[in-house]
Amino acid sequence: MSLKETITKNLNEIKEDIKKYSPYPEKVKIVGATKYLDKYQLEEYFNSGAKIIGENRVQALREKKEHFDNLGISDKISWHFIGSLQKNKLKYFIDYIDLIHSVDRLSIAEAIDKEAKKREKIINCLLEVNISKEESKHGFLVEEIYENIHKLKSLNNLNIIGLMTMAPFTEDRDVILNVFKGLKTLRDELNVKHFNGELTELSMGMSNDYKIALSQGATIIRIGSKLFN
Numbered sequence: 001m002s003l004k005e006t007i008t009k010n011l012n013e014i015k016e017d018i019k020k021y022s023p024y025p026e027k028v029k030i031v032g033a034t035k036y037l038d039k040y041q042l043e044e045y046f047n048s049g050a051k052i053i054g055e056n057r058v059q060a061l062r063e064k065k066e067h068f069d070n071l072g073i074s075d076k077i078s079w080h081f082i083g084s085l086q087k088n089k090l091k092y093f094i095d096y097i098d099l100i101h102s103v104d105r106l107s108i109a110e111a112i113d114k115e116a117k118k119r120e121k122i123i124n125c126l127l128e129v130n131i132s133k134e135e136s137k138h139g140f141l142v143e144e145i146y147e148n149i150h151k152l153k154s155l156n157n158l159n160i161i162g163l164m165t166m167a168p169f170t171e172d173r174d175v176i177l178n179v180f181k182g183l184k185t186l187r188d189e190l191n192v193k194h195f196n197g198e199l200t201e202l203s204m205g206m207s208n209d210y211k212i213a214l215s216q217g218a219t220i221i222r223i224g225s226k227l228f229n
């Protein structure tokens with residue numbers, strides 16, 4: 001099977017799973033976690049009909065965007081950033097990024113706001129939350145979200161539209177389920193207390209756990225290995 005055929009088949013399977021597990025399948029978007037693909041393989045991804053590219057490294061994102069610019073198709077793609085963020089690299093993608101999933105600290109939120117202001121742009125963002133409280137994980141702790149909420153909301157060039165999390169590496173289904181449930185509960189609470197229902201997105205679920213995430217209300221799943229193999 002060609003890569004395009006593999007991706008098409010996997011996309012169809014994932015779409016069936018979305019219908020099966022999500023309470024609102026029409027709201028769910030699939031972000032390809034495309035770090036596994038080089039720029040030519042990424043063309044196959046595009047040709048399979050996929051629309052959203054999620055990159056977690058700035059250098060790779062730049063190379064792939066440039067390749068798609070040369071092909072004249074980059075505006076047919078929604079470009080997402082899903083990796084850890086550094087202030088000095090924001091300038092390389094702020095002009096075209098459609099959603100940043102990984103706003104994991106106040107200082108980076110302020111830096112995005114500043115770069116966006118310079119360009120008179122408003123950047124769509126998700127706050128990354130460390131629900132599982134693992135030391136190794138990026139993201140705001142729940143209490144840090146509440147401590148910083150007024151500052152975050154005062155950043156006028158940042159449009160916060162939801163939350164993102166990563167579940168721990170474990171076989172324990174209940175642990176994973178509780179992390180996703182925790183993100184949804186936090187989102188619902190923030191919507192009532194601070195956002196007036198504006199937090200529409202929950203980015204949660206990867207190849208190994210997206211079905212659980214869907215059952216807990218994910219609106220964005222980030223899929224890598226399951227799409228390309």
Ligand SMILES: *Cc1c(COP(=O)(O)O)cnc(C)c1O
Pocket residue numbers: 033035056082083206207208222223224225226
């Ligand atoms: C790689 C990656 C994924 C997807 O991982 P798979 O397990 O291969 O589906 C999702 N989110 C982020 C932030 C990633 O870096």
